[in-house]
Amino acid sequence: MGVGIEVSNLNAWYSTNHTLQDINLHIPANQATALIGPSGCGKSTFVRCINRMHETNPIAKVTGTVRIGDIDVYKDASPVEIRRRIGMVFQRPNPFPTMSIYDNVASGLRLNGFRNRRVLDEVVERSLIQAALFEEVKNDLKKKSGASLSGGQQQRLCIARALAVDPEVLLMDEPASALDPVSTAKIEDLIFQLKSQYTIVIVTHNMQQAARVAERTGFFLNGRLVEFDSTHKIFTNPGDKRTEDYITGRFG
């Protein structure tokens, strides 16, 4: 099951550039939360702070608190453990190109020491089913490489890979922006189904997508969270003029 995410006084820097300033928000469990805002507003940095990816950059710095459920992300667990609990899917599908479909999905489990063949088989199948890919690849699991799949299939493979390690949170950074409309619709349907089991945070430039899949939406601007409310409110009658200017294209 998903867990809620509590963010308090979060600040992030790249070198001297203060990219996130005093972010406070509660992301509810088992819902999809969309983050929108212009390029460079800090939304991707924000999700990278949730799973401690931000700190992998040597010039990056982060302060404040991020809790997922009862765990303080920066105090109670290692980055590796955090990234097992918080899966991430990126803009461009990034399957391991030389690995088979099966090995791609099993890679996280193997990294965590799982070797039992029967368990691996079960998890790979379950994860591919959850990612709505199993039916399309079930006959080629070990024959085809991840890179041989279409872009949309590769992205669902990456989602299956993330789900295989049984995370509680799924972060998605523009997961459908490189996909065609049919593949995009599949990813959106998938998000809709997955949120009953996982807490989903999706960064998107596609506001219709945010409106379709997310219960709550946050608008970032210049490193600050300007508004965070129900998606319905944000897209029909936002409370902040800056949010309205952005979503109606009166910005800039």
Added chain:
Amino acid sequence: MMRVRFHKSLDDLKEKLLIAAGMAEQSIQRAVEAYRTRDLSICDLVDRSELAINRMEREIDQMSLDLLAMEQPMAIDLRFILAVIKINADVERVGDSAVNIIERVRDLQAYPVVDLPVDIPRMAGIAAAMVRKALQSFIEADAKMAESVLSMDDSVDKMNETIHYALLNVMREQPQYTPQALDALVIARSLERVADHATNIAEDVIFWVQGFDVRHHLSMIDGARG
């Protein structure tokens, strides 16, 4: 991400609706003038305007549909287009009401002019003023002005009721004037409908500007909660 072309299209849509609405409001004034003077040439002008209003209604709906499909508007722009679609329907109905009035005027040609104890032009003046004010609130995106239209509707309803009973009295006591009284009754009813359309337009302006649904006597505060 400035959507210059889209916002220009919204301005064009607003301008077109205002032209249609202006014609509808003028038709009401003309129809009542035709009633007052029994001038059939004015009736013909109302007929011509009605054709133009109907054509513009279709064009405005098509423009709105295109913008919804192509531009996928959000927030205040989405509310604006929804308001335009609804106001457009009300404007067309105001035009219909003007036609209903001139049909009665044409019917009245068969009967002698009588002095009925009702003030139709005064009622028409208030109904037309409501339409004008609702349109002004639309032009200026002024929800407060739109709200003031809502409070005018009660006085028109009361006038309609007073006229209704006065004309019933005429039919009872001077049955030879029943055709004229019936026509006046229909005209008063049409003007009462015009005031209702003005109220609808004002409610749609409030929804567009503030995002509150104030229909069916919900206040702005209740609408915000709802």
